[in-house]
């Protein structure tokens with residue numbers, strides 16, 4: 001089976017990108033991160049890509065006269081990388097419909113909440129304000145509905161009495177670093193199947209357990 005080409009879109013730190021690269025390098029994913037694209041030149045995650053000799057591209061909105069021109073440049077830049085899969089790993093721009101439609105079914109996002117709870121920003125703050133006892137992250141296929149596409153995998157963490165935004169975010173992030181590589185691994189193995197908006201894991205356990213806090217294997 002040939003390795004899937006994975007293009008990762010980032011805006012910042014890139015810790016999920018790092019986790020994904022590590023999983024590819026260690027052979028647990030039948031794919032390789034072949035390109036990293038950022039909408040910010042100063043994104044620290046670009047250095048992670050460079051350390052691994054992975055090609056990078058920057059497409060910054062301020063270099064374009066309009067939002068439309070930026071959106072066009074973004075999709076063209078991604079097209080040039082000829083990806084089998086695009087991963088949004090902390091990419092903080094909304095994608096336009098052209099992008100989402102072109103990559104539908106091969107576009108995965110990692111989001112720091114148990115969707116459909118807390119789409120959008122400030123998820124940890126909102127979870128704490130609501131007093132929920134379980135929080136976590138979701139890897140999902142991207143559709144035109146913000147943080148609303150079919151769910152591939154979720155990781156759960158308990159909320160502690162003394163948690164603040166930073167401590168909760170840190171524990172969720174650890175789980176993100178397992179959930180995103182698991183989702184990408186299953187995609188690269190061709191094991192994800194969307195039936196009526198629900199993602200089924202082919203050749204997996206018959207219970208839904210594999211889709212929650214997935215094991216490392």
Ligand code: GRF
Pocket residue numbers: 010012013014015016017045089090091110111112137173176
């Ligand atoms: C993560 O919490 C991810 O879920 C969210 O943005 C953050 C990116 O972190 N979409 P990093 O850049 O991967 O470290």
